[in-house]
Amino acid sequence: MPCNNCLKKPVIKLTNSNVSLCKKHFIHYFEKKVKKTIRMFNLLEKGDKIGVALSGGKDSFTVLSILKQFSDKNVIQLEALAIDEGIKSYRELSNAEKFCKKNKIKLHILRYEDFFNYSLDKMVKKFRNKTPCSFCGVFRRYLLNHGSKKFKFDKLATGHNLDDESQSILMNQFRNNPEVSARLGPITGVMIDERFIRRIKPLYFVTEKETTAYSFIKGFPVEYSECPYASFGYRNSVRDMLNEFESKYPGTRHSIINSFIKILPSLKEQFKESKALSSCKLCGEPTSKETCQACEYIKELKN
Amino acid sequence: MPKVFIERENKHVEVKASTVKEILIKLKINPEVVIISKNNELVTEDAKVSETDEIKLLSVISGG
Numbered sequence: 001m002p003c004n005n006c007l008k009k010p011v012i013k014l015t016n017s018n019v020s021l022c023k024k025h026f027i028h029y030f031e032k033k034v035k036k037t038i039r040m041f042n043l044l045e046k047g048d049k050i051g052v053a054l055s056g057g058k059d060s061f062t063v064l065s066i067l068k069q070f071s072d073k074n075v076i077q078l079e080a081l082a083i084d085e086g087i088k089s090y091r092e093l094s095n096a097e098k099f100c101k102k103n104k105i106k107l108h109i110l111r112y113e114d115f116f117n118y119s120l121d122k123m124v125k126k127f128r129n130k131t132p133c134s135f136c137g138v139f140r141r142y143l144l145n146h147g148s149k150k151f152k153f154d155k156l157a158t159g160h161n162l163d164d165e166s167q168s169i170l171m172n173q174f175r176n177n178p179e180v181s182a183r184l185g186p187i188t189g190v191m192i193d194e195r196f197i198r199r200i201k202p203l204y205f206v207t208e209k210e211t212t213a214y215s216f217i218k219g220f221p222v223e224y225s226e227c228p229y230a231s232f233g234y235r236n237s238v239r240d241m242l243n244e245f246e247s248k249y250p251g252t253r254h255s256i257i258n259s260f261i262k263i264l265p266s267l268k269e270q271f272k273e274s275k276a277l278s279s280c281k282l283c284g285e286p287t288s289k290e291t292c293q294a295c296e297y298i299k300e301l302k303n
Numbered sequence: 304m305p306k307v308f309i310e311r312e313n314k315h316v317e318v319k320a321s322t323v324k325e326i327l328i329k330l331k332i333n334p335e336v337v338i339i340s341k342n343n344e345l346v347t348e349d350a351k352v353s354e355t356d357e358i359k360l361l362s363v364i365s366g367g
Contacts (some may be wrong), residue, residue: 001349011345014336020347021364035322212338213345224310224362239364243335 012213014249023217025265030214034066034202041186043155043200044076050200051153053144054080054107056096058215058222059159060300063202065218067157068103078167081147081156083140084111086119089227095221109149110143118301124229128300132229135205141292148197160201163208166256167238174238182271195279207253292298310337311362321330324348326358336363 003010003022008019014029021029040045044067044146052064071078080100082093100107113119116139122130148156165184172181183189188199188243203211215222245252279285280292287293304317307326320326323339323346337360339346352358 001347010347011350012338013347013349023345059365207337208363209335212361216338216340216345216361243333245334247333 011217012210015207015209015246015256018250026210026213026215029208030206031069033206037068037186037205040199040201041204043152043157043185043202044070046075047077048154049077049079049152050155050157051079051081051108051148051151051197053159054082054096054100054159055157056091056093056222057161058212058220059161059203059208059219060303061099061222062211062215062218063157063159064099064105065103066202068105071278077261078200079106079108079151079153081144081151082107082109083143083147084109084113085136085140086112086121087227088121090211090225092223092225095223098160099221108147110147112139112143115146116298118300121227123301126211127297136229138293138297139241142292145197145285153197155198155200157200157202157205159211160209161203161206161211162253162257163239163242165201165204165260166242166253167235169256169260170238171234178267179271181260182267185261185268193277193286195277195284205257218234248294278287305356305358307358307360309360311364312361321357322348323350323352324353327360329358329365332360337361338363344358 001013002008002017003025005025006022008022011023012026013020027264040123044050052060052067054060054064063120067076067078070076070149081094082092085091097107112123118126120132120136123135127135144156169181172178186204188256189196207226242253277286277288280287280295282291284297285292285294304319305326307316307318307330309330316330316351318326318329320329327334327337327348333350339348339350340359340361341350341352341356346362
């Protein structure tokens with residue numbers, strides 16, 4: 001089946017609409033969709049200083065590259081923030097550094113080793129009874145928020161796409177966690193809290209497959225590698241189930257997202273004041289307890 | 304037989320097939336989880352393949 005717009009050779013068939021597109025029309029479709037998301041949900045405001053959480057993967061390069069179009073037109077200021085967890089032979093940021101240098105984007109790198117005195121490799125040895133993803137996730141989110149405040153970002157853009165979000169929605173549903181779902185959406189959080197820099201997800205309505213195709217065509221320097229500590233068992237099961245369902249019933253993931261978007265305002269309203277957060281007595285970051293989880297882990301590391 | 308590189312498993316295999324779709328069926332790979340390149344150009348499942356083509360199945364799922 002040729003491209004629906006020009007009859008050229010197609011590079012992708014969109015699963016939810018049975019439309020095939022050539023390279024040129026796919027790029028147009030993809031960027032238009034991302035820009036529409038940005039417009040519809042007011043993800044960017046003129047003069048915003050936006051940080052992009054850059055991992056060196058296809059999603060974050062895609063976000064950075066599309067937001068660059070806005071900074072080139074002086075709509076926003078754009079910088080990138082990368083977290084170096086210290087995972088030997090996995091976390092490789094030299095491609096991110098080269099990309100930012102070439103595109104004249106300021107890149108900040110924050111390292112676990114500098115902040116917590118331990119790289120992830122060392123933490124794993126210390127925390128033998130814990131799943132690496134559990135504490136790594138806490139530390140990564142901590143540094144992303146800390147860095148966003150330090151570098152005075154108005155918002156932090158992440159590479160979360162339609163697949164990631166539909167998995168999260170289902171996981172929260174299966175685990176009876178509607179309060180966690182209330183924090184999802186193209187712009188995160190249930191209320192404005194200056195201690196939290198809000199996260200925006202420009203790729204909210206594009207699929208992982210579309211993002212991979214975009215990244216391939218654009219030639220972003222992405223290499224496939226698997227984190228040696230990856231163990232997201234539950235998410236993997238939900239993802240596999242959703243992919244299976246999607247191939248049998250095309251459009252499933254889009255339906256999950258579209259119906260979620262309809263109920264999200266009432267979810268946010270419902271959970272607006274359910275949990276007033278205090279500030280961590282050690283570091284000042286928002287927390288529901290006396291000390292935040294990152295400081296709890298740091299205490300354990302010191303023992 | 305066309306040579307097929309499966310990125311996620313980092314291995315090459317040879318598969319007797321005349322279309323990409325047939326390759327995916329034979330390798331039991333869900334088309335949702337890969338994009339396909341033929342001689343370094345992206346193609347859809349409908350693309351025909353010949354003996355000399357180099358096919359790559361690139362994982363859409365990130366590694367963690």
